[in-house]
Amino acid sequence: MAHSARELLDRIRAAVADDHGVNRFVPLIAEGAVPVPVIGALAAEESRIVPADWRSFLTLASRADEPAVRGFFTSLSQGEGLALPLLAPLAAAAGFDEAAVRAYRPLPGCQAYAAYVAWLALNADPAVAAVAMLTNFAAFGEYCATIATALRDHYGFDDDARAFFAFFGTPAPELEQQGLAAVQAGIDAGVSFGGAVELVRLLQGYELMFWNTLADLGEG
Numbered sequence: 001m002a003h004s005a006r007e008l009l010d011r012i013r014a015a016v017a018d019d020h021g022v023n024r025f026v027p028l029i030a031e032g033a034v035p036v037p038v039i040g041a042l043a044a045e046e047s048r049i050v051p052a053d054w055r056s057f058l059t060l061a062s063r064a065d066e067p068a069v070r071g072f073f074t075s076l077s078q079g080e081g082l083a084l085p086l087l088a089p090l091a092a093a094a095g096f097d098e099a100a101v102r103a104y105r106p107l108p109g110c111q112a113y114a115a116y117v118a119w120l121a122l123n124a125d126p127a128v129a130a131v132a133m134l135t136n137f138a139a140f141g142e143y144c145a146t147i148a149t150a151l152r153d154h155y156g157f158d159d160d161a162r163a164f165f166a167f168f169g170t171p172a173p174e175l176e177q178q179g180l181a182a183v184q185a186g187i188d189a190g191v192s193f194g195g196a197v198e199l200v201r202l203l204q205g206y207e208l209m210f211w212n213t214l215a216d217l218g219e220g
Helices: 005-016 025-030 036-063 067-093 098-103 108-123 126-135 137-153 159-169 173-188 196-219
Strands: none
Touching (some): 005 126, 005 173, 005 196, 025 137, 025 196, 036 098, 036 126, 036 196, 067 098, 067 159, 067 173, 108 126, 108 196, 126 137, 126 173, 126 196, 137 159
16 A cells, blocks of 8 residues: 555556557657648647546546645646637647637547546546546656647747647646645545556546547548
């Protein structure tokens, strides 16, 4: 049994490290090999995901008994609120105006992640959900940083068009510390983390599905 949030997080990350295969999208865009319309599709998919995650994080905050857990999910929800307006310039740079984003038909493989976050919001203990969100922070941030650089170097996108990925690609150690405090509050309160590995495994799998669905779209 883990007695610290860091120990628990490290153990879970190790347990799921080899479960999900390879992200095929990020290496492609790093080489400039993703067609521009697929970048527009990415922005349109995110225009559905970000508001959904925003609501899910607010739901988790409202369900949390521990102030540290409530504060963590409140911070995550605020981040989604800051990120949402950054999608329009990204979409526009990829040729998707507001009408095109509205008309876009989302792909199940891309929306599965947000659907599962909504499931967590309703079914998981918020402290356990915090472990799930924390587990892939580092990888997601690296993906976004790589994409932000690729959009500049290979696609000529300006700072406004790259801002969504620059936002999520900027390290946020204070947010991770807030998340660790939330998990620690759960441990101290006697929350069971026995099922956390399976929740993390599913969440990470759905995120990989998002990226690889977009990779398939670019290759189709």
